[in-house]
Amino acid sequence: MNAVEKIIAAHSKNAVVRPGQIVDVNLDCVMANDATATLAIDIFSNKLAADQVFDAEKVILVMDHYTPSSSIDAADTHNKMRRFAREQGLPHVYDGSGVCHQLMMEHHVRPGQLIIGADSHTCTYGALGALATGMGSTDIAVAWQQGTIWMKVPESIRIMVEGEWPVHASAKDLILKVIGDLTARGATYKAMCFTGPAIQALDLSGRMTICNMAIEAGAKFAYIQPDAKTQEYMQKAGREVYDIFFDDEDAEYERELQYDVSDLAPQIAFPHSVDNVRDITAFEGMAIDEIFLGACTNGRYEDLEIAAAILKDRKIATTVRLLVTPASKEIFLRAMEAGLIATLMESGAMIANPGCSACFGGTGGILGKGERLLTTANRNFRGRVGSADSEIYLAGPATIAASAITGTITDPRRIER
Amino acid sequence: MITGKAIAFGNNIDTDQIIGAQYLTLPTITQMSEHLFEHHTQFTEHFTKGDIVVGGENFGCGSSREQAPAVLKECGVAAIVAASFARIFFRNAINLGIRLIECPAAAEISAGDRLAIDHDHLCNLTTGQEYPIEPLPDFLQAIVDRGGVIGRLQK
Numbered sequence: 248m249n250a251v252e253k254i255i256a257a258h259s260k261n262a263v264v265r266p267g268q269i270v271d272v273n274l275d276c277v278m279a280n281d282a283t284a285t286l287a288i289d290i291f292s293n294k295l296a297a298d299q300v301f302d303a304e305k306v307i308l309v310m311d312h313y314t315p316s317s318s319i320d321a322a323d324t325h326n327k328m329r330r331f332a333r334e335q336g337l338p339h340v341y342d343g344s345g346v347c348h349q350l351m352m353e354h355h356v357r358p359g360q361l362i363i364g365a366d367s368h369t370c371t372y373g374a375l376g377a378l379a380t381g382m383g384s385t386d387i388a389v390a391w392q393q394g395t396i397w398m399k400v401p402e403s404i405r406i407m408v409e410g411e412w413p414v415h416a417s418a419k420d421l422i423l424k425v426i427g428d429l430t431a432r433g434a435t436y437k438a439m440c441f442t443g444p445a446i447q448a449l450d451l452s453g454r455m456t457i458c459n460m461a462i463e464a465g466a467k468f469a470y471i472q473p474d475a476k477t478q479e480y481m482q483k484a485g486r487e488v489y490d491i492f493f494d495d496e497d498a499e500y501e502r503e504l505q506y507d508v509s510d511l512a513p514q515i516a517f518p519h520s521v522d523n524v525r526d527i528t529a530f531e532g533m534a535i536d537e538i539f540l541g542a543c544t545n546g547r548y549e550d551l552e553i554a555a556a557i558l559k560d561r562k563i564a565t566t567v568r569l570l571v572t573p574a575s576k577e578i579f580l581r582a583m584e585a586g587l588i589a590t591l592m593e594s595g596a597m598i599a600n601p602g603c604s605a606c607f608g609g610t611g612g613i614l615g616k617g618e619r620l621l622t623t624a625n626r627n628f629r630g631r632v633g634s635a636d637s638e639i640y641l642a643g644p645a646t647i648a649a650s651a652i653t654g655t656i657t658d659p660r661r662i663e664r
Numbered sequence: 665m666i667t668g669k670a671i672a673f674g675n676n677i678d679t680d681q682i683i684g685a686q687y688l689t690l691p692t693i694t695q696m697s698e699h700l701f702e703h704h705t706q707f708t709e710h711f712t713k714g715d716i717v718v719g720g721e722n723f724g725c726g727s728s729r730e731q732a733p734a735v736l737k738e739c740g741v742a743a744i745v746a747a748s749f750a751r752i753f754f755r756n757a758i759n760l761g762i763r764l765i766e767c768p769a770a771a772e773i774s775a776g777d778r779l780a781i782d783h784d785h786l787c788n789l790t791t792g793q794e795y796p797i798e799p800l801p802d803f804l805q806a807i808v809d810r811g812g813v814i815g816r817l818q819k
Contacts, residue, residue, distance in 0.1 A: 269803050282688050286730055294814050313689060320689040367728040367752055383730030383756035385813055393817075397803075431676050432722040436751050465722065467751055520676050608685045628680040628726060635703040 249498035251403050251438045251470050254378045257492070258361040266402040266501075275360035275377075276305050277390045280347045282312040282609070283365035283383070285324050288331045290388035300335050301394030307339045307355060308332055309347035311602045312609040321609070345575025345601040348372070348543040352455065353577055357481070358473040359490035363390055367462045368543050368625065373469030374454035375477055376491060378438075380467050401467045402501035403438040408445040410509035415659040417553065418453035419545055419623065419643035421445075421506065422460045423514035427524025428504075435465030437501065445508045446471060451480045452549040459544050460625050463521040513659055516641035519629040527646060530656040536618040538569045538651050540591075540644060541599075542606035545623035546574030550644040551582045555590040557648035557662055563595035564654030570612045571596045572604035594651070608632040614639075621650050665782045666763065667789075668716040668742045671707055672775040675720035679753065682724070682732040696731055697738040706775055713740030716781070718773045720746065724753025733757040743781055745770055758804055761812040767795050 248256065248263060256264045258272040279287050291297050300306045308328050313321035325342070332340045341350050347364065348371040356362065358376035363369065365387040372379035382396070390396045406425060426433075439461045446454065458469035473491045481487060515530050517523040540546070540554050551573065563569050571591050573579035579601055582588050588598060599605075605612030606624035614620055614633035619640065622632075627639035642650075645659035652662065687699045701707035707717075717736065723746035724732060733756045736744065743763040747770040757764050767786055773779065777790040786795045800808065810816045 269801075282685070282727075283729060285689075286734075290814070295817070312685070318689065320691065323691065324689040365728055365730075367726065369728075381728035381752050383728055383733075383752060383759060385730060385756065385759040389813060389817065431725055432748060432750070435722070435748070465725065465750060626678075626680075626726065628678045630684060630703060631680045 249403050249440070249494045249500065250472060250492040251378060251440065251468060252400060253492040254359055254361060255398065255400055257490070264400045266400050268400045269397055270400065271395050272361055272398050273395055274305065274363060274390055276307055276351070276355055276362040277387060278307045278309065278347055278351055278362065278364035278366070278369065279387050280312055280366055281310045281314070281321070281324055281328060283387065284308055285327050286384035287365060287387040287391070288327060290385055291391055295388055295392055297392040300391045303336050303338060306335070306337055306391055307351065308337060309341045309350060310343060311346050312607050314343040314602045314610070315600065317610045343600060343602060346543040346546065346603055348459065349546065349574040349578070353484065353575060357486055357489035358477060359492055363387070363396060368459050370461045370466060370469045371455050371459040371543060373458040373461070374451055374471055375480070376471060376473035378468050378470065381462065399436070401436055401438045403440050404434055405500040405503040406439060406441045406506065407503060408441060408443040408506045408508060410445050410507040412445060412448060412508050413511060415645050416508060416511040416513060417643045417645060418449055418456040420511055420514040421508055422457045423516055423524045423641065424511065425506065426460060426464045426522050427514070429464045431463060431520055431522040432465045434461065436467055438468040438470055439464065439466045440470045440500070442472060447474060450476060450549060452547040455547070456544055463625060513643060513646045515646065515656065516627055518627050518638040518640065521625070521627060521641065527656065527658050530640070531658055533656045534619065535567055535621045535650060535655060537612065537614060537620045538567055538647050539605040539612060539620060539622040539624060540569070540647055541572030541574060541604050542624040543574060544625040545644050546572055546578065548578050548581050550623065551587045551591065553644040554648035555587040557645060557659065558594040558651065559590050561594055561652050563651040566654040567651060569596040569651045570599060570605055572599040573601050575601050605632055621647055621656060623647055665780060666716070666742045667778065667780045668714045670718045670773050670775060670777040670779050671711050671715050672718045672773060673704070673720065676722045676725055677719050678726035679724060679729050679732040680726055683729065683735050688729060688731055693731065693734045693738045697735040700735045700739050710775070711739070714742050716743050716745060716779050717741050718745045718770055720771055721748045723749050725750035728752045730756045733760050733762055737762050745773065745779070745786060747771060758807055759813040761808055763808070765797055767797070769795055
């Protein structure tokens with residue numbers, strides 16, 4: 248078995264599992280957020296007529312998509328979540344503390360775990376060597392009650408990444424390139440296993456960026472084998488007990504893809520599909536109205552650091568607005584202490600409270616008709632951040648910072664650091 | 665046997681297009697369903713209850729929001745035919761007991777065609793073309809037969 252299959256087997260009654268097999272698995276955590284939890288609460292309370300969640304310690308609720316409450320309906324949604332949390336005695340409820348996936352990584356996920364979340368980007372936790380996937384509210388309600396869920400064992404794709412990272416290309420550029428090659432359905436129902444020296448060279452932040460976007464190729468799981476950097480992250484987080492699974496010698500993969508990042512150019516995904524990816528050179532000079540730095544994809548300290556290094560002692564163009572949203576309070580505080588927030592604000596950025604922000608269109612940063620957004624988020628679907636007549640372009644933190652200076656799509660290789 | 669008119673879409677129809685983020689906090693699925701495919705005039709102008717939604721590849725890609733298949737069901741979509749489905753949408757729709765038909769030749773179906781679906785065939789009554797339907801795996805069919813995953817639990 249490969250490591251993915253071993254984690255599934257370890258959570259099932261089976262000693263061995265094979266791709267295609269359907270198994271019931273025990274869950275280590277079940278996460279839901281304010282876009283999906285209330286529907287799950289209705290199903291749990293009414294359709295299932297359930298009384299108690301299987302383990303209050305393992306049920307995590309996060310308010311992040313509509314915080315601070317952006318409408319009366321959002322406020323009612325949040326109150327329904329708070330009421331449910333009180334009734335069930337849930338100890339882990341986050342209210343405006345950050346994006347659910349960032350908080351899960353900071354406070355809950357351990358290598359070797361099996362987790363489901365009512366959010367498609369739950370696959371992010373593969374960065375720590377956990378298997379995690381998004382499901383809908385009915386599955387979440389069933390999991391809250393049972394503590395188990397049925398799951399098909401996926402085939403795995405091995406993605407070997409070699410080479411030295413160039414200064415102006417990041418994990419985001421790599422994953423955009425991979426999705427462009429695979430297409431938006433190229434990994435449907437499969438596990439994407441990233442490996443090789445260029446992956447090992449990445450810190451956890453970059454690994455999370457890569458795993459976060461596996462769903463954009465249709466994948467069920469992302470997975471990166473835990474190593475010394477994983478152990479260091481877990482040690483700092485104070486969670487030192489966990490299991491690590493390794494590929495057997497005869498581990499099987501459906502296929503293997505090879506990448507070399509040495510000559511990776513900054514990548515951009517064109518509207519309105521994440522796989523519509525090209526080198527930045529195809530877009531240079533295109534005028535932009537709004538720029539967003541944030542989201543569970545690229546709202547981490549390291550992303551803010553990249554942008555601040557480019558924007559230090561520079562001003563953003565008067566024709567563009569720059570919105571920066573740290574992915575969690577922890578990141579926000581650290582970025583403040585290091586002076587990154589001051590640098591970004593002095594350049595002209597607006598800073599928003601931690602949460603999904605302008606990735607989701609649930610709070611601020613909504614686009615008007617005909618506007619263009621250049622963003623570090625993970626989706627560029629039509630109308631996702633406001634008007635159906637707006638356009639969304641996806642890129643990495645260096646590209647959005649360079650573009651903020653000119654107000655047009657700008658290759659970060661042109662900006663002196 | 666299901667019969668209905670085809671409401672046709674292209675590839676990669678994402679869940680944001682099915683139901684936008686700003687509607688997910690509405691108190692009921694019925695209220696949300698007023699916004700189903702609100703930017704798609706082929707739906708808003710032509711859909712009547714019992715029609716069949718036809719998509720290309722990767723139908724339902726994007727978010728895990730179960731509100732997407734739930735509003736399709738609420739509005740009375742009789743079945744969804746697509747060349748392929750995204751994973752989470754597929755699972756959510758099965759959990760809600762929605763009839764899904766994976767048909768690699770879905771692109772041959774045009775808007776307004778009359779379709780008939782029985783146990784193992786999809787027939788385009790307008791063009792006369794007939795397509796075999798691959799049966800769902802027994803495990804999933806058992807869920808659909810009980811009206812969704814909750815029916816299976818309560819068997």
